[in-house]
Amino acid sequence: MKSLRVMGAACLAVAVVALAGCGESVTPTVYEPGVYKGDRDPLLAKHATPEAKEALQERFAMSQTDR
């Protein structure tokens, strides 16, 4: 009778250990989408000025309009 109890406890312990191996963390590694993580481009500030935009529009009119 006692040996049956010991065997039952042993089986239970083995089952618990085996099932524990099936568990895994359900929290995946998530990156924040669309948030740029690099250095700031100095062009962004320079290009925000109206003069810079006007220069590009003049350039377009000069070099790309139909002949």
Add this chain to the structure above:
Amino acid sequence: MARMKFLCDSERCIECNGCVTACKNEHDVPWGVNRRRVVTLEDGVPGEKSISVACMHCTDAPCSAVCPVDCFYTTDDGIVLHDKDLCIGCGYCFYACPFGAPQYPQKEAFGVRGKMDKCTFCAGGPPADNSEQEIEKYGRNRIAEGKLPLCAEMCSTKALLAGDGDMVADIYRERIMKRGTRPQSWGWEKAYQEDV
């Protein structure tokens, strides 16, 4: 707000590959990497059409959406750029891009990819404008000098246009009116969606 766009007029492109050569020369693009290429549809058949393809700098750029390290950023006027210091060369952007724009130099044996390389609209990257570091990693920064992409500026037939989307659309609209044909602004709907 100006929105920078590329447009290739397939009725005018003569497949000279001048844009490809100009890009490679201006930015010293390495062997095996083509930031721009000319694709010919129905090659050899009468009525064949050629289009010059590169990064279209999409409004809602899929490359940026799938990047696991968020190395993409978009300027105020819609130019999509990336930081090579962050790029891990995973190739996700290549699979996401409908234009096949991202390119990878094969740096090592066993097909190991290097950092992604693509058209920058001649606007360089995060390092100081036209610094040695920027030129080496991304090529020249013509936008910072008040110039537009060289591929479009030197296109002999003016098939390739690059600049403010409204100005590009005005030119193309005039051409279509003269020709009396339907517009075939290849790639525009896919790249710019409701912003066309």
